[in-house]
Amino acid sequence: MRCVHCGLCLAVCPTYLETGDENHSPRGRIYLMRQLQSGRAELGATTVQPVDACLGCLACQPACPANVNYADLLDHTRHHIERHHRRPAAEVLLRRWLIEFVFPHPWRMRLGLAGARLARTLRLQKVLPEFMRKMVAMVPTEMIRQNIPPRSPATVPETRGRVGFLTGCVQSVMFGGTNNQCVALLNRAGYEVVTPAGQTCCGALYAHLGDLEEARACARRNIAVFEALNLDYVLTGGSGCGFALKEYGHLLRDDPAWAQRAAAFSSRVRELVELLPPRPSGNGLSQAIVTYHESCHLAHAQGIRREPRAILRAVCGERFVELPESDLCCGSAGSYNLTQPEMADRLQRRKTANILRTGATIVVTTNPGCLLQIRAGLAAAGRPDIAVMHLADFLATVPGAPTA
Numbered sequence: 578m579r580c581v582h583c584g585l586c587l588a589v590c591p592t593y594l595e596t597g598d599e600n601h602s603p604r605g606r607i608y609l610m611r612q613l614q615s616g617r618a619e620l621g622a623t624t625v626q627p628v629d630a631c632l633g634c635l636a637c638q639p640a641c642p643a644n645v646n647y648a649d650l651l652d653h654t655r656h657h658i659e660r661h662h663r664r665p666a667a668e669v670l671l672r673r674w675l676i677e678f679v680f681p682h683p684w685r686m687r688l689g690l691a692g693a694r695l696a697r698t699l700r701l702q703k704v705l706p707e708f709m710r711k712m713v714a715m716v717p718t719e720m721i722r723q724n725i726p727p728r729s730p731a732t733v734p735e736t737r738g739r740v741g742f743l744t745g746c747v748q749s750v751m752f753g754g755t756n757n758q759c760v761a762l763l764n765r766a767g768y769e770v771v772t773p774a775g776q777t778c779c780g781a782l783y784a785h786l787g788d789l790e791e792a793r794a795c796a797r798r799n800i801a802v803f804e805a806l807n808l809d810y811v812l813t814g815g816s817g818c819g820f821a822l823k824e825y826g827h828l829l830r831d832d833p834a835w836a837q838r839a840a841a842f843s844s845r846v847r848e849l850v851e852l853l854p855p856r857p858s859g860n861g862l863s864q865a866i867v868t869y870h871e872s873c874h875l876a877h878a879q880g881i882r883r884e885p886r887a888i889l890r891a892v893c894g895e896r897f898v899e900l901p902e903s904d905l906c907c908g909s910a911g912s913y914n915l916t917q918p919e920m921a922d923r924l925q926r927r928k929t930a931n932i933l934r935t936g937a938t939i940v941v942t943t944n945p946g947c948l949l950q951i952r953a954g955l956a957a958a959g960r961p962d963i964a965v966m967h968l969a970d971f972l973a974t975v976p977g978a979p980t981a
């Protein structure tokens with residue numbers, strides 16, 4: 578009801594920019610949600626499609642002068658759709674049995690990745706359905722194993738606090754080396770890092786697919802595991818997961834047994850760039866030309882834009898170049914590139930063209946989904962030589978930066 582139909586959100590919405598279709602704009606989607614809620618529109622393929630096609634990138638939320646909480650509207654609409662709309666069997670198979678059954682569980686992910694690598698070695702891609710071909714193509718050729726002890730002490734005399742580390746499901750399996758670097762950076766910045774057993778998926782994958790009950794179950798489990806550890810902060814290596822953790826207070830606000838505990842947990846969550854100490858700018862330690870892609874859940878959802886740029890400018894000096902449309906979604910959006918491949922491909926091509934315009938040799942970002950999507954886009958454009966790196970991995974390649 579807060580939406581005044583001003584349309585200021587349209588100019589930042591990736592699906593509207595690509596289609597020019599009001600149904601694929603935030604304003605159109607909010608109107609549709611109200612129609613569904615009031616019973617003036619019925620659930621069906623044509624009303625569900627614009628909601629499915631929303632990236633959940635939240636670019637529309639900070640652009641809205643009326644403070645419409647679009648994330649909340651989207652989560653509840655998707656929850657309603659999953660409870661009351663019958664999807665075709667192929668969609669159920671993809672959403673419930675592949676994404677929800679495999680991705681949030683590291684050992685199932687490992688099995689899936691082994692199968693994907695085998696399919697690639699045996700060149701079986703052509704016989705696979707399209708979404709599986711995309712998945713196989715995106716599997717990194719090299720994966721470093723996560724190697725994080727339960728307790729990892731600060732490695733400098735001046736200590737700053739105790740951090741609980743959530744390893745993430747996709748992140749821990751496909752980007753174990755990035756998790757190792759996050760912990761090493763925190764230790765060098767003066768933080769003791771605790772990585773408890775018993776933690777689980779942040780719940781974002783479930784929430785994106787409309788399964789709020791499972792997202793809440795993940796939140797309760799993580800809160801119970803981390804709150805017993807006497808932590809100053811809680812941190813994870815991917816911005817999508819980081820935002821999900823910051824939202825636990827909101828997700829469990831109506832649960833009397835958990836609301837307070839969830840709010841206390843969320844108040845401790847930080848991003849890596851919020852904990853690394855500020856550095857003097859322009860010392861040009863890196864010789865590469867570097868650009869920066871903003872993860873939607875870091876820039877739009879958490880409003881963190883200045884800190885990563887400050888670090889990159891400090892390390893790269895004049896060799897840091899701004900990426901046009903840096904905060905426009907790359908099309909990854911959790912599992913969106915699997916459920917909505919056509920729009921994901923369009924946004925991937927747009928991101929790739931913008932990157933090529935900068936002349937950068939390294940693209941830095943902070944989210945595992947963006948890393949996979951942008952790498953695949955550059956490879957498809959014949960530029961696999963342009964490195965796409967998580968900020969933590971990039972900093973590890975630069976001697977003396979930023980916390981050594």
Ligand code: SF4
Pocket residue numbers: 579580581582583584585586587603604607640641642643644645
């Ligand atoms: S969501 Fe906000 S910005 Fe978009 S039309 Fe409604 S009031 Fe305007």
Ligand code: SF4
Pocket residue numbers: 589590591592593601602603606630631632633634635636637638647
């Ligand atoms: S979340 Fe992103 S894709 Fe969805 S309506 Fe808002 S800006 Fe558009």
